[in-house]
Amino acid sequence: MSFKIENIGYKYSADTPQILKNINMEIKEAEVTAIVGPSGCGKSTLVSILSGVIPVLMNKGELTGSFQTGDDLVISVVSQTPENQLFGYGVEDALAFGVENMGLSNQEIHERVEYVLDLLHIQHLRKRAVSTLSGGQRQAVCIASVLAMRPDMVIMDEPVSSLDPQGKQLIQSVLNQLRASGQTTVIVDNNLDWFSDIVDHVVGLDGGEVVFDGNRDEFFAQFEVQQRLGVIIPQEVEIYRELSKKVSGLSSFSSLDGAYEVLHDRVKQTETAAALEKMENHSEEVLKVTHLSKNFQDGFQALKNINAGFSKGKIISILGQNGSGKTTLVKHLNGLYQPTEGEVTYQGAGTAGKSVAEISRDVILVFQHPEHMLFEENVYRELTFCARAQGVPFSEEEALAVLEKYDLLADKDELPVNLSMGKKHLLTILSVLFSSAEVIILDEPTLGMDLHLRNHLEGIIRHLKEKGKTVILISHEIPLVFKLSDELLVLDHASMLKEGSAQQLAGDEALFEKIHIDLPPVVQLSKKLGIKPLACNVEDFTDAIAEQVKIGGADRG
């Protein structure tokens, strides 16, 4: 069945602003609909209305318009944190929880549990404890648990935001199964990159209003709307968008094969001047780990004989699947963990014996979840926390200027935990600008960020690099990693596989196959087109292509 949303408006109380204004849309049966829009556009409120949280659980607001609801209608939600959603110790317990609540017979419950285990190909997980599952497996079980209730519609709220590439692949395959089975699905996520192949219909919200309603290809063709909504689009679409500004008469494409078809005739397999300009320059290693190994008390070996150096003024990304040892390694760099063997040196001196707070004056780690860090009473104090904790002088003007630059000035006196997830994360990262640390480690810094905030993040990382600081990045956003990084350090099963420049490692397909990470589309396309050295970001790629087209045009001329 299709779902019609007619003239929906909502505000949380009589004296607060209107969050949703006259929303009209249709969610068609058996389609995958994406709801996109910047932070604060009303996506979460709309999900609350669709799922019945408003008005069943939250009944103080003013809701107008209509949306078909009823006791017989089952609309289930998969949240971004399955650990808060799964009730039950074992996978089977968690899968059965919703169906048990429906009061079905024991036989019917068994049939439904078997059905979802088969549908999503997760039979092998049935006897596992939920706590032992990987992030992707946990999310797959969460999806299965809501499907067991045979919902008329499933809504997924940023379902892969905290998953590694393997976890994302698992959820992509689960979504493909759902689509094939005719399940009506809504995905609320401003990152269209990971599910662009699956989505049929896109609805864009901004300022509480629908500003786009059309199919996927129509959305990909509307660059201004994408930018306005802060949607992260597949890199292939970004390549077309940027290239069409430089090369006239370009046919549109939104896939790797499509891009190759359009471009291969225009490109000769030569080394381009623009790319060759990028010469490697070596600088001093500010932080170094030597023969680093870590065994935990339960006998688990988290790191095996790691030798690596982190150069001054470089952006270095650590790549690997969850469990490869990335976080364990960076927790050694800032002293949270002590090595079983080997040592960590900062500017030639060992860090052993120093407290974490002492090391933070040189090496600072920003955690993945901003809620673990925020505790000051307002945004201004949170921004300047590191400076005050480390005794670094700063001026109020300086702090206010930073808040203004990153669109946080209006929130200056706000309680930090009340900000959107993306803004909270941005704030914790901004606070290191006022720290004395020369090495800044960012663990999954893009969590909860839309395109606008992500652009700010890129600006901050580049700013830190310009100031000569070393930035160590852990991120599952592989296109971003290749775009920003000077060097990559690849970990797999607690061992370091390789270290080198992004361009050097991009050429090593076997390495990325081994760690089950896909190279970004721009690198794959560069390879197919024979561009040398390989372009690791869209700008370099479009420069290379534009130069070749110019040369080709001049040759013909």
Add this chain to the structure above:
Amino acid sequence: MGDFLQYVELNSFLHRLDPRTKFVFFIIMSVLTSFVKSGVALLFLFLVFLAIWLIGHIGKYMLVLLNKVKVLLLFIFLLWLVLGAFTINEGPTIYRAAFSVIGNHYVFSLDWFDFYKGAVYALRIFLMISAFYTVILTTNFSQIILGLQSWRVPYAVAFGVGLVFQIIPMIVQEFATIMEAQKSRGLEVDKCSAFAKMKNYVIVSLPLLFRVLSKGHSISLSMHYYKLNFKVKRTSYQMIRATYSDALFASVTIIATVVTIFLQINYYIQI
């Protein structure tokens, strides 16, 4: 810290028991340790517990528990030792002296019996805690809910109890992560005075509170998504059944209880 206060997944005799059998064990042992004050009886009970832990392969986890509660046990031991030192007991004396404070006369008499008394009270407390912990280590929260439901405990109560045991490990983990995050951004909790350390721990409690509230909010939303309604009769996927092993364990519990009571009656020294 990882395995503290939570179920440990093993396939032991204890783990396979019907949760109700373990609940009965917990109730009987709690009552027993509340009134038994005979050192011999408590020592016997401790040996029974030890055998159960070894058979259940949870010995090392009980050592972790002992390590966590050692300060409490030491405090109880010293408390009874000090209180006993101001009472004159029969039996061998280690040190005895009379003194007066503001005209009042006191006798300080440290006897071997004071050590016995301290040890008995510490052992009682440890057995009480470990009876509970034995059940927690070997019964996951889904089984706890099933067991309580089969005893006609309202589902809202059973679910609440199970939820507590689901959430405790999460909160413990959250606290550890918040501590790490705050230290990483410059909050000194290692090299500072006890007062500063305490103040900084209070600071850390704020993000923990926000995280717990946020988790509570997410859980209540999830209960809505899964259409959980305590007024509606729900059915069950898993079934629990008592087996021969349960009968055996129940017999051991009863025999141990009888022997303990016998030892209490015959070997009790007034304390």
